[in-house]
Amino acid sequence: MELITADDVRAAETRLQGQVVRTPLTAGPPDGPPFLLKPESLQPTGAFKLRGATNAVALLDGAQRGTGVVTHSSGNHGQALAYAAARHGVPCTVVVPEGSPKVKVDRIRAFGARVVTVPPDQREATARGLRENEGLALIPPFDDPRVIAGQGTVGLEILEQSPEVRTIVVPVGGGGLASGVATAARTVRPHHVRVVGVEPELAADAAESLRTGSLVTWPPERTGRTMADGVRVCLSERTFAHLRARLDEIVTVTEEEIAHAVATLAHGSRLVTEPSGALAAAAVLTGRVATAPGRPEETVAIVSGGNVDPEVFARLVA
Known part of the structure; x- marks a missing residue:
């Protein structure tokens, strides 16, 4: 690695x-x-999640910016990506596990992102499915250089x-x-x-x-x-x-x-x-x-x- x-x-x-x-x-x-x-x-x-999300959005190519991004997050990375994507005019989808703090999920929506709620053990698979089915660029919360x-x-x-x-x-x-x-x-x-x-x-x-x-x-x-x-x-x-x-x-x-x-x-x-x-x-x-x-x-x-x-x-x- x-x-x-x-x-x-x-x-x-x-x-x-x-x-x-x-x-x-x-x-x-x-x-x-x-x-x-x-x-x-x-x-x-x-x-702190705003740092990684902003860096990742800044490195998207033109096609990815047009199609949009997706991630899975219990809240903070989802908020960060929604915020960074909105500042760059990029559509954003956040897959949120059931039971996430309402204050975090509400803010994700407030930043303009689409929220998809799933059981905790399905968050990553759902995000990958959206990447494949909708052509979204996946920006994981941590597993990304x-x-x-x-x-x-x-x-x-x-x-x-x-x-x-x-x-x-x-x-x-x-x-x-x-x-x-x-x-x-x-x-x-x-x-x-x-x-x-x-x-x-x-x-x-x-x-x-x-x-x-x-x-x-x-x-x-x-x-x-x-x-x-x-x-x-x-x-x-x-x-x-x-x-x-x-x-x-x-x-x-x-x-x-x-x-x-x-x-x-x-x-x-x-x-x-x-x-x-x-x-x-x-x-x-x-x-x-x-x-x-x-x-x-x-x-x-x-x-x-x-x-x-x-x-x-x-x-x-x-």
């Missing part, structure tokens, strides 16, 4: 100029270990914004963000920055895959137990290859720790964060990822998204 390179990420960074927000580094909660946050929740669509390169720009920005960074902590679902960030860190500043992935204990397929050395896929009824709906998907062969080669470590957090992180980021850092987006911070807050005393700039936790159901958020921060 051919891996993307730092040049791919740099090329994506050039394409994304003026198309996505260069999110800042902000202070972590004051009552806890010293670290910084990279709030991708501040993107126009509320999550264009998408991975776009997500990697998060890592490039962190390296530029905090030259002293030594550890970048990133949530892992399908692995696109972690693959891109690890590529940026390993190829731009090898031996100086480690990248640590974080999964919920209830959806730890990547941790098992990396531990056993072979790709392991958990069924939807197993990953569906976690409140972190954005990471209920499993790695692909492509993202597994990237993480096996470039991710330094992977840790897991409990549901209670995820909930605590959502509340802590809200009260301590004034950030609205969905459970998936709080994974990296949860790993730091619990001490599973060590920090340097008095050196917050050395550890950066990526807040991957803030598209949380209002009722869920209210319950978690109460």
Whole structure:
């Protein structure tokens, strides 16, 4: 499996100029270990997914732009692709698994996309069927080099914004963000920055895959137990290859720790964060990822998204 390179990420960074927000580094909660946050929740669509989707849409040829694009997504990538496609005048279809947060599905529709709802285990097959039957260009949420390169720009920005960074902590679902960030860190500043992935204990397929050395896929009824709906998907062969080669470590957090992180980021850092987006911070807050005393700039936790159901958020921060 051919891996993307730092040049791919740099090329994506050039394409994304003026198309996505260069999110800042902000202070972590004051009552806890010293670290910084990279709030991708501040993107126009509320999550880092806008980077990969925008890069992929920018690389479509003329025929593909005319016919349209399709993807499968629990919400954030669907929103991102719908937004990016609309900005480029490209028709968009999003296959959404049943049970996806209503707030995310409503926003996909608001951006002008057609929504097709199916059982969770049929999402990929349905998207492939639409590609074949309607001639749509498939832009997967993570199993695509264009998408991975776009997500990697998060890592490039962190390296530029905090030259002293030594550890970048990133949530892992399908692995696109972690693959891109690890590529940026390993190829731009090898031996100086480690990248640590974080999964919920209830959806730890990547941790098992990396531990056993072979790709392991958990069924939807197993990953569906976690409140972190954005990471209920499993790695692909492509993202597994990237993480096996470039991710330094992977840790897991409990549901209670995820909930605590959502509340802590809200009260301590004034950030609205969905459970998936709080994974990296949860790993730091619990001490599973060590920090340097008095050196917050050395550890950066990526807040991957803030598209949380209002009722869920209210319950978690109460």
